Amino acid sequence: MSLTPQDISRIASLARLELPAAQSERMLHQINAFFGIVAQISAVDTTGVVPMAHPLDAMAQLPQHIPDADVQGITLRLREDAVSEPDQREANQRSAPAVERGLFLVPKVIE
Amino acid sequence: MRPLHQLGVAELAALLKTKEVSAVEVATRFLARSAGNPHNAFLDIDSEVTLAQARASDAKIADSSAGPLEGVPVAHKDVFVTRDFATTAGSKMLQGYRSPFDATVVQRLRQAGMVSLGKLNCDEFAMGSSNENSAYGPVSNPWDASRVPGGSSGGSAAAVAAGLTPAATGTDTGGSIRQPAAFCGITGIKPTYGRASRYGMVAYASSLDQAGPMARSAEDCALLLAAMCGPDPDRDSTSLNVPAEDFSRHLQQPLAGLRIGIAQEFFGEGLADDVRQSIDTALAQLRNLGASTVEVTLPRTELSIPVYYIIAPAEASSNLSRFDGVKFGHRAKEHGDLLDMYQKTRAQGFGQEVQRRIMTGAYVLSHGYYDAYYLQAQKIRRMIAEDFKKAFAQCDVIVGPVAPTTAWKLGDKADDPVANYLADIFTLPASLAGLPCMSIPAGHSAGLPVGMQLIGNYLQEARLLQVAHQFQMHTDFHLAQAEGV
């Protein structure tokens, strides 16, 4: 699967990365080299295999029992609905590029 | 007594506890060794912060409320956010960033009493195998300054190897603790996925990232690991609900009856002869200690490369979207409209390798390619985990090389990303499966360290540390120091 310059510019746009022409070309070349080794995965027969998004998934059936262990943390843990985050605006905005009256400033957003 | 900077964590902890030396004295000695930032290992140092922590530790020792590691120094890989030091993740994107909170792992080590020496250099956003991808310059290997220390936790490994800190935290996504540990002749362990909280770790690949200790010995790693690990249910939903453990509990047990699995795929053509020799010798030593070996197979070892380099960049491309110049971090000084601001900010803030992985990641997730790449990779990932399951039915620990070669020269692979990826072949499979794994020094070749990898079944860190410790009791590779240290 070979990428084209159009692919590169489409993805750079999706990823919000400005790529000048020379860089774009080099990127194309390097990514295509990478996809050279990726190609082999299409040959693997994965019929009936459930994708593994989490290594936690694989831990469900552990051979060894650990006392008190709940490796069923493979399901989403739920917390009580309670507020416990105080107002820390100043600390949180310390590293902000542009702030005015508590708002983050950005170039105008046009709908 | 040997010089302070040559002592390990356990030894220092003991000296501090008996007040033979003070935390301030220890901290001062180590700070002095970092003067001039040898090997470019550090990215941020603040002696006032360090000494204040040391003084607080001395006070605790004085009133007998000391933690297990009270007063022992540690340095943190710069992907752990800290309130008292800057956090850059090795990137221009976060130059000068100050986090309002500490990473859980940093908090826990401080609670155990450790004193922070500063932040350590690493490959940008933990992406790399040589620490040449840092926006703040490469790190050099204390064994040979013309060579790489490994990556992405290159600063951590170099700092420990050069005696700038007795221990360091690292992170391992595809081998980033194990490989630099091997290249720098130190010990490092990546625990089972979910053991150590990821809260406060700048995210690279969420389903792979794990924090772990790097130090001079398995004994030291066990001590840090115990402090670092434990459930963090309020902050990290992927944190395992498995109670904190004393990972040192099996260290003294002999290896009689241990079954070591040898995967043929780890000893193929690509393995350099000198590395092969060191590992073979080490295996012989393990047999002498009572272990038996059995051949196992991990047939999809080579596939782990494309699988990892699809999954990790995919997750990274999404994790790094928050760096947009709006709330924190770099923003382009000159730009046009909003779109232009985004594009310039990110192009300026991210280095080449990071941009490449973001691009790759976005591509494999994009419409029309998701099934063929991302989904297919996740399926093969499960098959890889199944392969390990089968292997562990026959053995307790899998032993093999960490990397195909010893450390290469700075610049050798800098322009060849694929060459870098291929060198990860032995570390990637265990990462994909989420298994605990270690690197320990196992030999030398032409003056350069050779590391040996130990892979265990889920939650078997104590077992790995036992094997490592017994090996270290009967060999002295881990005691070797680079020249001038």
Next chain:
Amino acid sequence: MSSAKLLHGYEVVIGFETHAQLSTHSKIFSRASTAFGAEPNTQACAVDLALPGTLPVMNKGAVERAIELGLALGSHIAERSVFARKNYFYPDLPKGYQISQFEIPVVQGGAVSFFLGDEKKTVRLVRAHLEEDAGKSLHEDFIGQSGIDLNRAGTPLLEIVTEPDMRSSEEAVAYAKELHKIVTWIGICDGNMQEGSFRCDANVSVRKPGAPLGTRREIKNLNSFKFMQQAIDYEVRWQIEQIEDGHAIQQATVLFNPDTGETRAMRTKEDAADYRYFPDPDLPPLVISREWVERVRSEMAELPRVMAERFVAQYGLPEYDATALTQSKAMAAYFEETAKACEQAKLASNWIMGELSRRMNADDIGIEHLPVKAVQLGALIKRIADDTISNNAAKQVFDALWSQGGEVDAIIEAKGLRQMNDTGALEAIIDEVLAANPKNVEEFKAGNAKALNGLVGPIMKASKGKANPAQVNALLLKKLG
């Protein structure tokens, strides 16, 4: 679905996506407050700001509310559902992705039923899923720049998606109102549309009957029922005009401008958004046990549909009435109390849906603040039912209760509104009127039934309005044969 009513020969097809903000105290993935109206960014914690190293932790209250909605709509509640990242860049989206649900939502299927006029309609749901709200952009005070407030970022939302089952703007608004009623009734959403708690996007397309679905345009962020109808009407007219002029409809997202009454396409994005959905690796799958669902079910108040069905069965009310009376818990309670007081369910229903509702709207008073209490209305209706007063007189009593308060019987006496039920006196009056109006009598006997009306008036006047109209009619007919 009934047969569509056509507009200039076109069938209108509408589907809705509604975002309901859930009434939790804290956000869906962080512990910051969701309270409305705080100073900018004072309720945006590290997780909400997507500071490096932060991670999401799920709010149980949000999941519970999703279960409640699923139960209210008769949906399937997934045992296992997955959170996915929807990736796109926008200043009010701190992570550069929204945590949502894609392939496997928490609520699947279900339906919303309501009346449009006399006709019962049912709109099928595709799904409802949990996701996080974005922050807000403020443009007014800044020149060339926008100010971003992330207080709202991370507020839990349920996105409720229908099949394209609606066939008119009226139906669409009726659906939205019914859904609004349900989410506020069960208490999962405060329904405050001005504050953005309940936002609707309408997918609108037109087609000739029998033709495949037309290209749809999406009208975003409709947060008032009035504007909803206007916007859809305009959009439909616009689409039909375009097609008639020979232009194909391009898929687009449009905004409604209440000042101009027009819909306009938003600035087009370069290519159709590729959100690159993938399961969020920071969140394991959400598992909801059947025990949990049953526990929620047992703790839920009677749902409006169920209550309406009970009204039909218990009080013998028509479905239409039952639906109208269950528009809110308060209204339903008012009805039941009234019915209990007078034991005249249908009359109670008529009065509440008629006179009471009229007054409520005219004076803009909610059912919680009525000057006429349910027991008072009940007492009033009782007096109608036992023939003490006529309907007309009752209206006068009602007026007095509404503006001055007081007691039903006392008002009847004070205003002398007692109906004349003494048939003897009434017959005497009738005889007089008949004698005085021979022409009407003749016409009636000749077969013109309407001639009776000319007699009723004078009879009522002579009785000073106290005659019982039913009795008058009965006696007249008897006398005239």
